[in-house]
Amino acid sequence: MAQLIDSNCMVGPTVNPVLGREFSAEILEKEMDLAEVQKAVVHHALAKEHHPAVGNAAAVEIARTHPRLLPAWVLLPHQTKEMEAPERVVERMVESGVVLAKMFPADHNFSLSEWSCGPVLSALEERRMPLMIDLTQTTCDQVAAICTAHPGLPVILADVGYRTGRFIYALLGACPNLRIETSRYQAHRGIESLCREFGAERLIFGSRSPDLACGPTAMAIRYARISKAEKDKILGGNFEALMRGIRG
Protein backbone atom coordinates (compact mmCIF):
# COMPACT_ATOMS: atom_id res chain seq x y z
CA MET A 1 0.00 0.00 0.00
CA ALA A 2 1.33 3.44 -0.94
CA GLN A 3 2.14 5.81 1.89
CA LEU A 4 -0.26 8.67 2.48
CA ILE A 5 1.23 12.11 1.92
CA ASP A 6 -0.61 15.28 2.88
CA SER A 7 0.71 17.86 0.42
CA ASN A 8 -0.65 21.03 1.98
CA CYS A 9 -0.08 21.90 5.64
CA MET A 10 1.09 24.91 7.58
CA VAL A 11 2.63 24.93 11.04
CA GLY A 12 3.71 27.73 13.33
CA PRO A 13 2.24 30.83 14.91
CA THR A 14 -0.38 32.81 12.99
CA VAL A 15 -2.06 36.16 13.52
CA ASN A 16 -5.43 34.45 13.96
CA PRO A 17 -4.85 30.90 15.24
CA VAL A 18 -7.62 28.57 14.11
CA LEU A 19 -7.32 26.41 17.22
CA GLY A 20 -6.95 29.33 19.58
CA ARG A 21 -3.29 28.37 19.93
CA GLU A 22 -0.33 27.70 17.65
CA PHE A 23 -0.73 24.78 15.28
CA SER A 24 2.53 23.02 16.02
CA ALA A 25 4.30 20.17 14.27
CA GLU A 26 3.35 17.95 17.22
CA ILE A 27 -0.36 18.72 16.85
CA LEU A 28 -0.16 18.08 13.11
CA GLU A 29 1.54 14.73 13.72
CA LYS A 30 -1.23 13.68 16.13
CA GLU A 31 -3.85 14.51 13.52
CA MET A 32 -1.84 12.62 10.90
CA ASP A 33 -1.80 9.59 13.20
CA LEU A 34 -5.56 9.78 13.71
CA ALA A 35 -6.09 9.70 9.95
CA GLU A 36 -3.22 7.26 9.27
CA VAL A 37 -1.30 9.78 7.17
CA GLN A 38 2.41 9.01 7.05
CA LYS A 39 3.98 12.23 5.74
CA ALA A 40 3.02 15.86 5.37
CA VAL A 41 4.45 18.74 3.38
CA VAL A 42 4.60 21.86 5.52
CA HIS A 43 5.35 25.48 4.96
CA HIS A 44 5.92 27.63 8.00
CA ALA A 45 3.33 30.21 9.00
CA LEU A 46 6.06 32.82 9.36
CA ALA A 47 6.88 32.42 5.67
CA LYS A 48 3.34 33.43 4.81
CA GLU A 49 2.50 35.91 7.55
CA HIS A 50 5.92 37.43 8.33
CA HIS A 51 8.58 36.92 5.63
CA PRO A 52 9.72 33.94 3.55
CA ALA A 53 13.36 34.49 4.47
CA VAL A 54 12.50 33.74 8.10
CA GLY A 55 9.77 31.16 7.62
CA ASN A 56 11.57 29.06 5.02
CA ALA A 57 14.50 28.49 7.35
CA ALA A 58 12.04 27.54 10.08
CA ALA A 59 10.36 25.01 7.78
CA VAL A 60 13.68 23.29 7.10
CA GLU A 61 14.46 23.19 10.81
CA ILE A 62 11.06 21.68 11.65
CA ALA A 63 11.53 19.02 8.99
CA ARG A 64 14.99 18.26 10.39
CA THR A 65 13.54 17.52 13.84
CA HIS A 66 10.32 15.88 12.59
CA PRO A 67 11.25 13.28 9.95
CA ARG A 68 7.64 12.78 8.83
CA LEU A 69 7.38 16.40 7.75
CA LEU A 70 8.74 17.58 4.41
CA PRO A 71 9.57 21.26 3.93
CA ALA A 72 7.89 23.62 1.46
CA TRP A 73 9.26 27.06 0.70
CA VAL A 74 7.31 30.22 0.04
CA LEU A 75 8.77 32.25 -2.84
CA LEU A 76 8.67 35.85 -4.02
CA PRO A 77 9.70 37.44 -7.31
CA HIS A 78 13.40 38.21 -7.23
CA GLN A 79 13.54 41.85 -8.32
CA THR A 80 13.38 43.39 -4.82
CA LYS A 81 16.31 41.18 -3.79
CA GLU A 82 14.38 39.90 -0.78
CA MET A 83 15.37 36.51 -2.12
CA GLU A 84 18.47 35.36 -3.91
CA ALA A 85 18.66 34.99 -7.67
CA PRO A 86 16.07 32.46 -8.85
CA GLU A 87 18.53 29.75 -9.88
CA ARG A 88 20.32 30.02 -6.55
CA VAL A 89 17.08 29.91 -4.52
CA VAL A 90 15.92 26.76 -6.27
CA GLU A 91 19.37 25.21 -5.91
CA ARG A 92 19.20 25.84 -2.16
CA MET A 93 15.71 24.36 -2.06
CA VAL A 94 17.02 21.15 -3.58
CA GLU A 95 20.03 21.10 -1.26
CA SER A 96 17.72 21.59 1.76
CA GLY A 97 15.37 18.75 0.85
CA VAL A 98 12.50 21.09 -0.04
CA VAL A 99 9.84 19.28 -2.06
CA LEU A 100 7.39 22.04 -2.92
CA ALA A 101 7.33 25.75 -3.72
CA LYS A 102 4.39 27.95 -2.78
CA MET A 103 3.46 31.47 -3.79
CA PHE A 104 0.87 33.83 -2.28
CA PRO A 105 0.70 36.67 -4.82
CA ALA A 106 -2.40 38.32 -3.33
CA ASP A 107 -1.20 38.32 0.29
CA HIS A 108 2.36 39.21 -0.69
CA ASN A 109 1.40 41.85 -3.24
CA PHE A 110 3.06 40.79 -6.47
CA SER A 111 2.15 39.64 -9.95
CA LEU A 112 2.56 36.10 -11.23
CA SER A 113 2.95 37.39 -14.78
CA GLU A 114 6.08 36.68 -16.76
CA TRP A 115 7.45 40.22 -16.39
CA SER A 116 7.51 39.61 -12.63
CA CYS A 117 7.77 35.90 -11.84
CA GLY A 118 9.01 34.56 -15.16
CA PRO A 119 12.60 34.04 -13.95
CA VAL A 120 11.67 32.24 -10.73
CA LEU A 121 9.08 30.12 -12.53
CA SER A 122 11.69 29.20 -15.13
CA ALA A 123 14.13 28.21 -12.38
CA LEU A 124 11.48 25.98 -10.78
CA GLU A 125 10.63 24.51 -14.17
CA GLU A 126 14.27 23.73 -14.88
CA ARG A 127 14.45 21.63 -11.68
CA ARG A 128 10.89 20.27 -12.03
CA MET A 129 10.18 21.61 -8.55
CA PRO A 130 6.37 21.52 -8.04
CA LEU A 131 4.63 24.84 -7.42
CA MET A 132 1.42 25.10 -5.38
CA ILE A 133 -0.78 28.18 -5.68
CA ASP A 134 -4.15 28.88 -4.07
CA LEU A 135 -6.84 29.75 -6.59
CA THR A 136 -7.99 32.41 -4.13
CA GLN A 137 -4.58 34.08 -4.53
CA THR A 138 -4.83 34.34 -8.32
CA THR A 139 -7.13 33.74 -11.27
CA CYS A 140 -7.72 30.82 -13.59
CA ASP A 141 -6.48 32.97 -16.47
CA GLN A 142 -3.19 33.55 -14.65
CA VAL A 143 -2.85 29.84 -13.85
CA ALA A 144 -3.44 28.98 -17.50
CA ALA A 145 -0.80 31.54 -18.52
CA ILE A 146 1.77 30.04 -16.13
CA CYS A 147 1.07 26.49 -17.27
CA THR A 148 1.33 27.50 -20.91
CA ALA A 149 4.52 29.50 -20.50
CA HIS A 150 6.15 26.78 -18.35
CA PRO A 151 4.98 23.41 -19.69
CA GLY A 152 7.65 21.54 -17.71
CA LEU A 153 6.57 23.05 -14.39
CA PRO A 154 4.28 20.84 -12.28
CA VAL A 155 1.61 23.28 -11.06
CA ILE A 156 -0.72 22.29 -8.23
CA LEU A 157 -3.79 24.45 -7.77
CA ALA A 158 -5.10 24.55 -4.19
CA ASP A 159 -7.99 26.26 -2.38
CA VAL A 160 -10.25 25.12 -5.19
CA GLY A 161 -13.77 25.53 -3.83
CA TYR A 162 -16.68 23.24 -4.52
CA ARG A 163 -18.33 25.76 -6.85
CA THR A 164 -15.43 26.00 -9.31
CA GLY A 165 -16.21 23.06 -11.59
CA ARG A 166 -17.02 25.14 -14.67
CA PHE A 167 -13.59 26.76 -14.36
CA ILE A 168 -11.37 23.87 -13.40
CA TYR A 169 -12.69 21.30 -15.87
CA ALA A 170 -11.71 23.71 -18.63
CA LEU A 171 -8.43 24.53 -16.93
CA LEU A 172 -7.44 20.88 -16.50
CA GLY A 173 -8.34 20.26 -20.13
CA ALA A 174 -6.21 23.17 -21.29
CA CYS A 175 -3.18 22.61 -19.05
CA PRO A 176 -1.61 19.12 -19.03
CA ASN A 177 0.91 20.14 -16.34
CA LEU A 178 -1.81 21.23 -13.90
CA ARG A 179 -2.97 19.21 -10.90
CA ILE A 180 -5.64 19.93 -8.28
CA GLU A 181 -5.06 19.72 -4.52
CA THR A 182 -8.21 18.14 -3.17
CA SER A 183 -8.91 19.61 0.30
CA ARG A 184 -11.33 22.35 -0.65
CA TYR A 185 -12.72 20.69 -3.75
CA GLN A 186 -15.65 19.29 -1.80
CA ALA A 187 -18.06 19.05 -4.74
CA HIS A 188 -20.47 16.14 -4.49
CA ARG A 189 -18.65 13.12 -5.90
CA GLY A 190 -16.22 15.67 -7.27
CA ILE A 191 -13.11 13.52 -6.83
CA GLU A 192 -14.76 10.65 -8.67
CA SER A 193 -15.90 12.95 -11.48
CA LEU A 194 -12.51 14.61 -11.99
CA CYS A 195 -10.85 11.21 -11.84
CA ARG A 196 -13.11 9.84 -14.57
CA GLU A 197 -12.64 12.91 -16.77
CA PHE A 198 -8.92 13.57 -16.38
CA GLY A 199 -7.38 10.57 -14.57
CA ALA A 200 -6.30 10.09 -10.96
CA GLU A 201 -2.85 11.44 -11.85
CA ARG A 202 -4.22 14.98 -11.86
CA LEU A 203 -5.33 14.96 -8.21
CA ILE A 204 -3.10 15.45 -5.16
CA PHE A 205 -4.33 14.91 -1.61
CA GLY A 206 -3.87 17.81 0.77
CA SER A 207 -5.61 18.70 4.01
CA ARG A 208 -5.06 22.45 4.19
CA SER A 209 -4.31 22.01 7.88
CA PRO A 210 -4.87 23.81 10.13
CA ASP A 211 -7.83 25.53 8.44
CA LEU A 212 -9.19 22.12 7.50
CA ALA A 213 -7.96 18.77 8.85
CA CYS A 214 -6.38 15.49 7.69
CA GLY A 215 -9.13 13.04 8.59
CA PRO A 216 -12.16 14.69 7.03
CA THR A 217 -10.33 15.74 3.86
CA ALA A 218 -8.89 12.24 3.38
CA MET A 219 -12.44 10.86 3.61
CA ALA A 220 -13.33 12.63 0.36
CA ILE A 221 -10.88 10.28 -1.36
CA ARG A 222 -11.33 7.19 0.80
CA TYR A 223 -15.08 7.21 0.07
CA ALA A 224 -14.87 8.17 -3.61
CA ARG A 225 -16.27 5.58 -6.04
CA ILE A 226 -12.90 4.95 -7.69
CA SER A 227 -10.47 2.04 -7.61
CA LYS A 228 -8.00 1.40 -4.78
CA ALA A 229 -5.15 2.03 -7.21
CA GLU A 230 -6.62 5.44 -8.04
CA LYS A 231 -7.06 6.27 -4.34
CA ASP A 232 -3.45 5.30 -3.66
CA LYS A 233 -2.27 7.62 -6.40
CA ILE A 234 -4.28 10.57 -5.11
CA LEU A 235 -3.47 9.97 -1.44
CA GLY A 236 0.27 9.79 -1.94
CA GLY A 237 1.52 8.15 -5.10
CA ASN A 238 1.15 11.22 -7.27
CA PHE A 239 3.06 13.47 -4.90
CA GLU A 240 5.74 10.83 -4.48
CA ALA A 241 6.15 10.81 -8.26
CA LEU A 242 6.51 14.59 -8.25
CA MET A 243 9.20 14.36 -5.56
CA ARG A 244 11.07 11.76 -7.58
CA GLY A 245 10.92 14.09 -10.56
CA ILE A 246 12.77 16.94 -8.83
CA ARG A 247 16.13 17.34 -10.56
CA GLY A 248 19.03 17.34 -8.15
Place this chain on the structure above:
Amino acid sequence: MTGRLAEQANMGLPLDVPIIDSHAHLGPYYNFHIPFNDPEGMIQSMDALGIRTCCIAAHLGIGPDFRAGNDVALKAATDHPGRFIGAICINPNYPEAILSEIDRFTGVDAMRAVKLHPALHNYPADGERYRMVYEAAGKRHLPVASHTWAGDKRCSPKMYAAIAKEYPETTFILVHSGGEPGPIIEAIDAAKQAENIYLETSGSLTFRTVERLVTAVGSKRLLFGSDMPFIDPAPQVGKVIYAPISEDDKLDILYRNARRVFRI
Protein backbone atom coordinates in the same frame (compact mmCIF):
# COMPACT_ATOMS: atom_id res chain seq x y z
CA MET B 1 -6.62 7.65 20.42
CA THR B 2 -8.45 6.62 17.28
CA GLY B 3 -12.14 5.97 17.90
CA ARG B 4 -14.20 3.20 16.37
CA LEU B 5 -15.81 5.48 13.80
CA ALA B 6 -12.50 7.02 12.74
CA GLU B 7 -11.04 3.55 12.31
CA GLN B 8 -13.92 2.65 9.98
CA ALA B 9 -13.43 5.92 8.09
CA ASN B 10 -9.71 5.27 7.65
CA MET B 11 -10.68 2.05 5.88
CA GLY B 12 -13.39 3.74 3.81
CA LEU B 13 -16.09 1.48 5.26
CA PRO B 14 -19.75 2.43 5.76
CA LEU B 15 -20.05 3.64 9.35
CA ASP B 16 -22.05 1.25 11.48
CA VAL B 17 -24.46 3.88 12.79
CA PRO B 18 -27.73 4.92 11.12
CA ILE B 19 -26.71 8.49 10.27
CA ILE B 20 -29.46 11.01 9.67
CA ASP B 21 -28.49 13.97 7.51
CA SER B 22 -30.59 16.91 8.66
CA HIS B 23 -29.62 19.22 5.81
CA ALA B 24 -29.47 18.16 2.20
CA HIS B 25 -30.79 19.26 -1.16
CA LEU B 26 -31.51 17.67 -4.52
CA GLY B 27 -31.16 18.46 -8.20
CA PRO B 28 -29.10 20.79 -10.42
CA TYR B 29 -28.29 24.40 -9.58
CA TYR B 30 -27.72 27.50 -11.69
CA ASN B 31 -24.52 28.68 -10.01
CA PHE B 32 -22.23 25.67 -10.44
CA HIS B 33 -21.92 22.13 -11.72
CA ILE B 34 -23.15 19.43 -9.32
CA PRO B 35 -22.28 15.86 -10.33
CA PHE B 36 -24.75 13.07 -9.51
CA ASN B 37 -27.39 15.43 -8.10
CA ASP B 38 -30.34 13.08 -8.56
CA PRO B 39 -31.80 10.79 -5.84
CA GLU B 40 -29.96 7.73 -7.11
CA GLY B 41 -26.64 9.55 -7.20
CA MET B 42 -27.16 10.80 -3.67
CA ILE B 43 -28.22 7.37 -2.37
CA GLN B 44 -24.93 5.94 -3.64
CA SER B 45 -23.09 8.54 -1.55
CA MET B 46 -25.32 7.81 1.43
CA ASP B 47 -24.77 4.05 1.21
CA ALA B 48 -21.00 4.43 1.00
CA LEU B 49 -20.96 6.34 4.29
CA GLY B 50 -23.82 4.73 6.15
CA ILE B 51 -26.22 7.66 5.93
CA ARG B 52 -29.65 6.14 6.42
CA THR B 53 -31.90 9.17 5.85
CA CYS B 54 -31.55 12.67 4.40
CA CYS B 55 -33.88 15.58 4.96
CA ILE B 56 -33.95 17.28 1.57
CA ALA B 57 -35.02 20.65 0.21
CA ALA B 58 -34.86 20.64 -3.58
CA HIS B 59 -32.66 23.26 -5.22
CA LEU B 60 -35.65 24.24 -7.31
CA GLY B 61 -37.47 24.85 -4.02
CA ILE B 62 -34.92 27.21 -2.52
CA GLY B 63 -34.59 28.72 -6.00
CA PRO B 64 -37.18 30.10 -8.38
CA ASP B 65 -40.18 27.77 -7.87
CA PHE B 66 -40.73 26.63 -4.32
CA ARG B 67 -43.98 24.87 -5.04
CA ALA B 68 -42.56 22.79 -7.89
CA GLY B 69 -39.46 22.19 -5.78
CA ASN B 70 -41.57 20.82 -2.96
CA ASP B 71 -43.12 18.38 -5.40
CA VAL B 72 -39.62 17.26 -6.41
CA ALA B 73 -38.70 16.62 -2.77
CA LEU B 74 -41.97 14.81 -2.12
CA LYS B 75 -41.45 12.56 -5.14
CA ALA B 76 -37.94 11.61 -3.99
CA ALA B 77 -39.20 10.87 -0.49
CA THR B 78 -42.11 8.84 -1.85
CA ASP B 79 -39.98 6.93 -4.35
CA HIS B 80 -37.33 6.17 -1.72
CA PRO B 81 -39.17 5.74 1.58
CA GLY B 82 -36.90 5.85 4.57
CA ARG B 83 -34.01 7.30 2.58
CA PHE B 84 -35.39 10.80 2.11
CA ILE B 85 -37.77 12.99 4.03
CA GLY B 86 -38.77 16.33 2.57
CA ALA B 87 -38.50 19.88 3.86
CA ILE B 88 -41.21 22.26 2.66
CA CYS B 89 -39.53 25.27 1.06
CA ILE B 90 -41.25 28.61 1.55
CA ASN B 91 -40.42 31.72 -0.46
CA PRO B 92 -41.60 34.81 1.47
CA ASN B 93 -41.66 36.83 -1.75
CA TYR B 94 -44.90 35.03 -2.57
CA PRO B 95 -46.77 35.90 0.63
CA GLU B 96 -50.18 34.76 -0.57
CA ALA B 97 -48.89 31.20 -0.93
CA ILE B 98 -47.09 30.80 2.40
CA LEU B 99 -49.82 29.22 4.49
CA SER B 100 -51.46 27.39 1.61
CA GLU B 101 -48.15 25.73 0.74
CA ILE B 102 -47.64 24.55 4.30
CA ASP B 103 -51.26 23.38 4.41
CA ARG B 104 -50.79 21.47 1.14
CA PHE B 105 -48.60 19.02 3.03
CA THR B 106 -50.78 18.60 6.09
CA GLY B 107 -50.91 14.90 6.81
CA VAL B 108 -48.18 14.13 4.26
CA ASP B 109 -45.82 12.07 6.38
CA ALA B 110 -42.91 12.33 3.95
CA MET B 111 -42.61 16.09 4.53
CA ARG B 112 -41.16 16.55 8.00
CA ALA B 113 -39.72 20.07 8.14
CA VAL B 114 -39.87 23.59 6.74
CA LYS B 115 -36.87 25.06 4.93
CA LEU B 116 -36.19 28.81 4.79
CA HIS B 117 -33.37 30.62 3.00
CA PRO B 118 -33.41 34.31 4.01
CA ALA B 119 -30.22 35.01 2.04
CA LEU B 120 -31.37 33.62 -1.30
CA HIS B 121 -34.83 35.07 -0.84
CA ASN B 122 -33.43 38.37 0.39
CA TYR B 123 -35.89 38.59 3.24
CA PRO B 124 -35.03 39.02 6.94
CA ALA B 125 -35.51 36.15 9.35
CA ASP B 126 -37.47 38.39 11.71
CA GLY B 127 -39.83 39.67 8.99
CA GLU B 128 -43.60 39.31 9.28
CA ARG B 129 -43.90 36.81 6.45
CA TYR B 130 -41.50 34.44 8.15
CA ARG B 131 -43.32 34.90 11.44
CA MET B 132 -46.36 33.38 9.76
CA VAL B 133 -44.20 30.36 8.95
CA TYR B 134 -42.80 30.02 12.47
CA GLU B 135 -46.28 29.99 13.95
CA ALA B 136 -47.76 27.59 11.40
CA ALA B 137 -44.81 25.21 11.62
CA GLY B 138 -44.98 25.14 15.41
CA LYS B 139 -48.65 24.23 15.34
CA ARG B 140 -47.92 21.39 12.92
CA HIS B 141 -44.82 20.16 14.83
CA LEU B 142 -42.59 20.82 11.85
CA PRO B 143 -39.05 21.96 12.69
CA VAL B 144 -37.95 25.09 10.83
CA ALA B 145 -34.51 24.79 9.25
CA SER B 146 -33.18 28.21 8.29
CA HIS B 147 -29.99 29.05 6.45
CA THR B 148 -27.84 31.23 8.71
CA TRP B 149 -24.64 33.15 8.02
CA ALA B 150 -22.69 35.30 10.42
CA GLY B 151 -22.63 38.92 9.35
CA ASP B 152 -25.65 38.58 7.05
CA LYS B 153 -28.29 41.02 8.29
CA ARG B 154 -31.02 38.81 6.89
CA CYS B 155 -30.03 35.63 8.74
CA SER B 156 -27.27 36.18 11.25
CA PRO B 157 -27.49 33.53 13.99
CA LYS B 158 -27.84 36.21 16.66
CA MET B 159 -31.27 37.12 15.22
CA TYR B 160 -32.70 33.74 16.17
CA ALA B 161 -32.53 33.89 19.96
CA ALA B 162 -35.35 36.44 20.14
CA ILE B 163 -37.32 34.69 17.41
CA ALA B 164 -37.05 31.28 19.08
CA LYS B 165 -38.13 32.70 22.43
CA GLU B 166 -41.13 34.31 20.74
CA TYR B 167 -42.16 30.95 19.25
CA PRO B 168 -41.37 28.43 22.00
CA GLU B 169 -43.47 25.68 20.39
CA THR B 170 -41.37 25.79 17.23
CA THR B 171 -38.06 23.96 16.84
CA PHE B 172 -35.44 26.00 14.99
CA ILE B 173 -32.45 24.50 13.20
CA LEU B 174 -29.72 27.05 12.50
CA VAL B 175 -28.32 25.63 9.29
CA HIS B 176 -24.52 26.05 9.02
CA SER B 177 -24.47 27.51 12.57
CA GLY B 178 -23.45 30.77 10.95
CA GLY B 179 -21.09 29.20 8.44
CA GLU B 180 -17.70 30.56 9.49
CA PRO B 181 -15.40 29.27 12.22
CA GLY B 182 -14.78 32.53 14.10
CA PRO B 183 -18.28 33.99 14.34
CA ILE B 184 -19.74 30.64 15.34
CA ILE B 185 -19.95 32.23 18.77
CA GLU B 186 -23.12 33.96 17.52
CA ALA B 187 -24.81 30.60 16.98
CA ILE B 188 -23.58 29.36 20.33
CA ASP B 189 -25.01 32.42 22.08
CA ALA B 190 -28.36 31.96 20.34
CA ALA B 191 -28.55 28.30 21.35
CA LYS B 192 -27.68 29.14 24.93
CA GLN B 193 -30.51 31.65 25.08
CA ALA B 194 -33.26 29.49 23.56
CA GLU B 195 -33.67 25.79 24.22
CA ASN B 196 -35.70 25.27 21.04
CA ILE B 197 -32.66 26.02 18.87
CA TYR B 198 -30.52 23.27 17.34
CA LEU B 199 -27.22 23.96 15.63
CA GLU B 200 -26.39 22.20 12.37
CA THR B 201 -22.83 21.31 11.33
CA SER B 202 -22.59 21.63 7.54
CA GLY B 203 -20.23 23.97 5.72
CA SER B 204 -17.10 23.91 3.60
CA LEU B 205 -15.10 25.99 6.10
CA THR B 206 -16.17 24.92 9.58
CA PHE B 207 -13.85 21.95 10.03
CA ARG B 208 -12.81 22.57 13.60
CA THR B 209 -16.01 23.78 15.20
CA VAL B 210 -17.69 20.57 16.37
CA GLU B 211 -15.63 20.30 19.55
CA ARG B 212 -16.32 23.94 20.30
CA LEU B 213 -20.05 23.48 19.78
CA VAL B 214 -20.17 20.41 22.01
CA THR B 215 -18.25 22.17 24.76
CA ALA B 216 -20.47 25.24 24.57
CA VAL B 217 -23.98 23.84 24.16
CA GLY B 218 -23.65 20.07 24.59
CA SER B 219 -24.06 17.32 22.03
CA LYS B 220 -27.84 17.07 22.53
CA ARG B 221 -28.36 20.36 20.71
CA LEU B 222 -26.37 19.54 17.58
CA LEU B 223 -27.48 17.98 14.29
CA PHE B 224 -25.25 16.55 11.60
CA GLY B 225 -25.89 18.04 8.18
CA SER B 226 -24.00 17.65 4.91
CA ASP B 227 -25.51 20.16 2.45
CA MET B 228 -25.29 17.35 -0.12
CA PRO B 229 -25.23 17.58 -3.15
CA PHE B 230 -23.92 21.12 -2.88
CA ILE B 231 -21.08 19.53 -0.94
CA ASP B 232 -19.82 15.96 -0.77
CA PRO B 233 -21.01 14.35 2.48
CA ALA B 234 -17.80 12.45 3.30
CA PRO B 235 -15.74 15.34 4.70
CA GLN B 236 -18.83 16.62 6.49
CA VAL B 237 -19.25 13.30 8.30
CA GLY B 238 -15.52 13.45 8.97
CA LYS B 239 -15.86 16.73 10.82
CA VAL B 240 -17.89 14.90 13.45
CA ILE B 241 -16.09 11.57 13.66
CA TYR B 242 -12.54 13.00 13.81
CA ALA B 243 -13.53 15.67 16.32
CA PRO B 244 -11.94 15.29 19.78
CA ILE B 245 -15.25 14.48 21.49
CA SER B 246 -16.63 11.27 22.96
CA GLU B 247 -18.09 8.51 20.80
CA ASP B 248 -21.38 9.02 22.65
CA ASP B 249 -21.42 12.70 21.67
CA LYS B 250 -20.78 11.69 18.06
CA LEU B 251 -23.83 9.41 18.08
CA ASP B 252 -25.99 12.22 19.44
CA ILE B 253 -24.89 14.46 16.60
CA LEU B 254 -24.98 11.85 13.84
CA TYR B 255 -28.49 10.49 14.46
CA ARG B 256 -29.97 10.42 17.96
CA ASN B 257 -30.97 14.08 18.07
CA ALA B 258 -32.30 14.01 14.52
CA ARG B 259 -34.55 11.07 15.35
CA ARG B 260 -36.19 13.25 17.97
CA VAL B 261 -36.39 16.41 15.87
CA PHE B 262 -37.71 14.76 12.70
CA ARG B 263 -39.78 12.07 14.51
CA ILE B 264 -37.94 9.25 12.79
